[in-house]
Amino acid sequence: xxxxxYRWQEECLKRWMAAGGRGMVQAATGSGKTFLALTAAQRLExxxxxxxxxxxxxxxxxxxxxxxxELREFLSDAGGGSPLGFQPDIGxxxxxxxxxxxxxxxIYVINSARYxxxxxILAELKEGGRILLIADECHRYESGQNRLIFExxxxxxxxxxxxxxxGLSATxxxxxxxxxxxxxxxxxxxxxxxxxxAALHTVSxxxxxxxxLSFGREERDEYEELTDRMTITYGxxxxxxxxxxxxxxxxxxxxxxxxxxxxDRRAADLASLYMGLAYKRKRLVCxxxxxxxxxxDLIKRLPVGEKILIFGESIRQxxxxxxxxxxxxxxxxxxxxxxxxxQANRNTLERFRSGDIRILIACRALDEGLDVPDASxxxxxSSTATQRQRIQRLGRVIRKNEGKDRASLYxxxxxxxxxxxxxxxxxxxxxxxxxxxxxxxxxxYNESYxxxxxxFLEEVKTSGADEDKIKEVWRCxxxxxxxADWMRRDGVVExxxxxxxxxxxxxxxxCMKRLRRIAENI
Numbered sequence: 001x002x003x004x005x006y007r008w009q010e011e012c013l014k015r016w017m018a019a020g021g022r023g024m025v026q027a028a029t030g031s032g033k034t035f036l037a038l039t040a041a042q043r044l045e046x047x048x049x050x051x052x053x054x055x056x057x058x059x060x061x062x063x064x065x066x067x068x069x070e071l072r073e074f075l076s077d078a079g080g081g082s083p084l085g086f087q088p089d090i091g092x093x094x095x096x097x098x099x100x101x102x103x104x105x106x107i108y109v110i111n112s113a114r115y116x117x118x119x120x121i122l123a124e125l126k127e128g129g130r131i132l133l134i135a136d137e138c139h140r141y142e143s144g145q146n147r148l149i150f151e152x153x154x155x156x157x158x159x160x161x162x163x164x165x166x167g168l169s170a171t172x173x174x175x176x177x178x179x180x181x182x183x184x185x186x187x188x189x190x191x192x193x194x195x196x197x198a199a200l201h202t203v204s205x206x207x208x209x210x211x212x213l214s215f216g217r218e219e220r221d222e223y224e225e226l227t228d229r230m231t232i233t234y235g236x237x238x239x240x241x242x243x244x245x246x247x248x249x250x251x252x253x254x255x256x257x258x259x260x261x262x263x264d265r266r267a268a269d270l271a272s273l274y275m276g277l278a279y280k281r282k283r284l285v286c287x288x289x290x291x292x293x294x295x296x297d298l299i300k301r302l303p304v305g306e307k308i309l310i311f312g313e314s315i316r317q318x319x320x321x322x323x324x325x326x327x328x329x330x331x332x333x334x335x336x337x338x339x340x341x342x343q344a345n346r347n348t349l350e351r352f353r354s355g356d357i358r359i360l361i362a363c364r365a366l367d368e369g370l371d372v373p374d375a376s377x378x379x380x381x382s383s384t385a386t387q388r389q390r391i392q393r394l395g396r397v398i399r400k401n402e403g404k405d406r407a408s409l410y411x412x413x414x415x416x417x418x419x420x421x422x423x424x425x426x427x428x429x430x431x432x433x434x435x436x437x438x439x440x441x442x443x444x445y446n447e448s449y450x451x452x453x454x455x456f457l458e459e460v461k462t463s464g465a466d467e468d469k470i471k472e473v474w475r476c477x478x479x480x481x482x483x484a485d486w487m488r489r490d491g492v493v494e495x496x497x498x499x500x501x502x503x504x505x506x507x508x509x510x511c512m513k514r515l516r517r518i519a520e521n522i
Contacts, residue, residue, distance in 0.1 A: 003035060003077070005035075005036075005039060006031075006032060006200070006202050007200075008027075008031075008190075008192050008196075008197075008200070008202065009032060009035070009036045009039070011190070012025055012027075012036060012189065012190040012192070013036065013039060013040055013043065015189045015190055016040060016166065016189055016190075017043070019186060019187075019189055020164075021040075021044060021132070021164035021165070021166075022164060022165050022166075022185065022186030023165075023166065023167070023185070023186035023187060023188065023189035023190075024138060024166070024167035024168070024169070024172055024181060024182070024185050024186060024187065024188045024189065025166065025167065025168055025169075025188075025189060025190045025191075025192075026169055026170065026171065026172045026188060026190070026191045026192070026193075027168070027170065027190070027191075027192040027193075027197075028170055028192060028193055028194040028196075028197040028203060028398075029170045029392050029394070029396065029398075029399075030197075030203045030204075030396075030398050030399035030400070031192060031197045031202050031203055032202065033136070033168045033170075034066075034067065034070050034136075034168075035070075035074070036168075037056075037134045037136070037166055037168060038070070038071060038074045040132070040134075040166055041054045041132055041134070042074075042078060044130075044132055044164060049130055049161075049162060050128060050129060050130055050162070051129050051130065052104075052129070052130045052131075052132060053104055053105075053106070053124060053129055053130070053131055053132070054104065054105045054106070054131075054132045054134065055106050055108065055117060055120075055121065055131060055132070055133045055134070056071075056105070056106065056107045056108065056134045056136065057108050057110055057113050057117065057133070057134070057135050057136065057141070057149060058107065058108070058109060058110070058136045058137065059109070059110050059136075059137050059140045060095075060109065061094060061095025061096070061109055061342065062095075062345070062346070062349065063109075063136065063137070064092055064094060064095055064097070064107050064108070064109050065092075065095070065346075067107050067136070068090060068092060068107055071088065071090055071105060071107070072088050072090065075088045076088075088105070089103050089104040089105060090103060090104075090105045090106075090107070091103030091105065091106045091107070092106075092107050093106065093107070093108045093109065093112045093113070093116075094108055094109025094110075094111055094112035094113070095109050095342065096342065101116070101120050110140065110141065110146055110149070113149045114145050114146065114148040114149060115148065117149045118148060118149055118150065118151035118152040119152070121133065121152050121163075122152040122155055122156065125152075125156060125159040125162055125163060126159070128162075129162070130162040130163075130164070131162065131163050131164065132164040132165070132166070133163075133164070133165045133166070133185075134165075134166050134168065135149075135165070135166070135167045135168065135185055136168045137168065137169055138167035138168060138169050138172075138181055138185060139169045139171060139172060139173050139177070139181075141181070142173065142177040142178075142180050142181050143177065147180070150184040153183075153184050165184070165185045165186055166185070167181060167185035167186070170392055171392075172188055194394065194398070197398075198398070198430055201400075202400070203398040203399065203400060204376075204397075204398045204399065204400050204401070204404055204405075204406055204407045205405075205406040205407070205430060206394070206397070206398050206406055206407040206408065206409065206430050207406065207407075207408050207409070207430060207431040207432070207433065207483075207484045208394075208408075208409050208411065208430070208431070208432045208433070209408065209409070209410045209411065209432075209433050209434075209435055209482070209484075210411050210413065210432070210433070210434050210435065211294060211298070211410055211411065211412050211413070211435045211436070211437050211444070212413065212414075212415040212434070212435065212436045212437065213288065213290045213291065213294060213412055213413065213414045213415065213437050213439075214290065214414070214415060214416075214437075214439070215288060215290070215414060215417075216288075216289060216290065219284060219288055219289070222284060223281060223284055223285070223417060226277050226280055226281040226284065227281065229277050230274060230277045230278060230281065233270060233273050233274045233277065234274060236270055237256075237267075237270050237271065237274060240266075240267060240270070241255075241259070241267070243255075253275065253278075256271040256274060256275050257271075257275070259271035260272045260275065285414050285417050286313045286314065286317070286382040287314065287316075287317060287382075288414050290414075290437070290439050291317070291381050291382060291412050292317070292320055292321050292324065292381075293439055293442070294412055294437045294439070295310060295321060295379055295381055295412070296321075296324055296325065296328070297437070297442040297443075297444075298379065298410060298437075298444070298482055299325065299329075299359070299379075300442075301444075301478065301479050301481065301482045301483075302377060302482070304358075306358075306376050306377045307352070307355070307358055307359075307360075307374055307375040307376060307377070308358065308359045308360070308375070308377040308378075308379065309360050309362065309375050309377065309378045309379070309396055309397060310359065310360065310361045310362065310378075310379045310381055311362060311363075311378065311379070311380050311381060311382075311393050312361065312362070312363050312381040312382050313363065313381075313382035314363065314382070315337045315338070315339055315363055317381065317382065318335055318337055318361045318362070318363055318381075319335070321361055321381065322335050322361050325359060325361070329358065329359060331357070332357050332358045332359060333357060333358070333359045333360075333361065334348040334351060334352055334357040334359070334360050334361070335348065335360075335361050335362070336348050336349065336360060336361070336362040336363075337362060337363040338363070348360065352375075355374075360375075361381075374401045374404060375396065375397050376397060376404055376405075376406070376407045376408065377397060377407070377408050377409075377410070378393055378394065378396055378397040378407070378408070378409040378410070379409075379410045379412070380393060380409070380410065380411045380412060381412060382412070393409070394409050397409060408483070410482075412437075415436075431484040431487055433446060433484050433487075434446060435481075435482065443478075443481065444481045444482050445481075446481070448519060448522075449480070449481060449486065449515075449519075451519075451522055452486070452515050452518045452519040452522060453477045453480075453481070453515065455518050455522065456473070456477070456511070456514060456515055456518050457470075457473060457474065457477065459518075460473050472504075472507055473511060475504075476507055476508045476511035476512075477511065477515075479508060480508070480511065480512055480515065485508075485509070485512045486512045486515040486516050486519065487516065487519075488512065488516070490513070490516075493509055493512055493513045493516070494513075496509040496512075497509045497510060497513070
């Protein structure tokens with residue numbers, strides 16, 4: 001069935017065409033950027049001016065293959081279904097693929113595009129063709145050698161009416177990076193954030209859970225010692241370089257890197273010492289052992305039908321968690337990171353898409369380039385300081401899919417450290433809930449929930465219920481402690497009760513309905 005554009009996509013395409021087919025779009029991950037871009041190419045092709053070739057640049061091999069799949073489906077739908085033997089004119093470059101660049105549609109991994117794309121675009125423009133350059137995750141192409149893909153720009157003035165561009169990102173940069181991208185791709189023409197996408201139901205409804213963790217005693221002692229040494233070192237730096245005062249973290253570290261490479265050995269040593277201590281402290285926070293145990297206890301309380309993405313910051317951490325989960329969910333857990341090898345990673349993704357495995361543990365490699373619409377739970381095992389990664393990770397689990405009710409993102413952070421809670425948009429039908437993990441018991445605590453649950457359990461006990469009923473209520477309350485189901489509207493809960501496929505599921509929703517009533521009256 002041919003997909004229809006959302007209203008925002010239609011408005012965006014009108015603006016893009018009005019801008020001469022140049023510009024950048026900032027849209028939430030999962031809201032339909034790929035379909036938007038392919039529709040832009042389709043409409044541009046119908047315009048007069050000669051043959052059109054489409055060049056698509058992506059950051060990873062996984063994303064290249066994903067674009068290839070979606071492009072084939074799009075072309076098949078546009079043509080009313082694929083005839084027998086239909087082979088769309090698509091080529092791939094990078095990630096082991098070496099298609100001839102003469103294909104009408106070429107998808108490049110940025111590493112391969114750097115040294116050939118600019119030359120190919122210029123040559124094809126000189127030959128009289130029209131070119132559409134689609135830069136996916138375009139925030140990645142404003143620095144270093146990635147800028148080489150735009151080397152043709154100073155020479156295209158004679159062909160400017162035949163060159164078109166579309167930059168796509170969930171989080172477009174500002175400042176110098178934003179100005180550079182505007183100069184090569186066109187200015188920002190449309191923004192469509194997560195909050196708006198959720199309000200208009202172009203992504204799945206979602207809930208965000210901040211789970212506060214605590215260090216073990218030895219880890220806390222080490223953290224405090226590192227913090228004390230950083231404070232002393234920073235004081236020495238301020239005495240010598242008062243201009244460091246008031247800088248934000250990014251600016252401070254840029255200045256410290258400059259000082260560490262300077263001729264003043266004392267300044268260089270102080271700057272290097274401070275950065276080294278900061279790195280050790282950050283590593284200590286990210287690798288806190290409690291994260292692994294929290295993730296395992298959390299997964300115990302999640303519905304067995306949920307597909308779960310776990311995002312970590314280090315391979316060692318991913319491997320440790322994998323070993324623990326594989327014992328409990330044998331054959332249903334996979335890993336995705338650089339040490340696995342490209343083919344193994346590809347196989348793991350396919351197994352996750354097909355449902356052969358239910359839990360996928362990944363490092364940063366999946367921040368961009370994964371499309372698994374039926375994954376409904378994300379667990380941020382280790383935090384990231386960048387809003388871009390936070391938004392991308394939320395976007396991995398809020399893609400709409402038939403039968404997907406809502407998505408959940410669990411964000412683990414160590415309390416009373418430099419690590420902050422995750423600030424992502426909530427409001428409307430999307431809840432943000434604060435939880436605390438209690439490692440001694442493996443339980444999760446929210447004051448409002450515990451107060452209501454305690455009263456509910458007391459009611460059940462004083463009503464003369466037998467031991468089996470009390471145990472069943474306790475089971476339901478344990479499961480509900482890591483969800484926002486007790487905050488749902490009555491109509492939603494009533495529908496869940498009607499649709500329940502088992503007595504245990506029905507019991508759970510009956511408990512959540514009663515819990516809401518109690519919470520409202522406390």
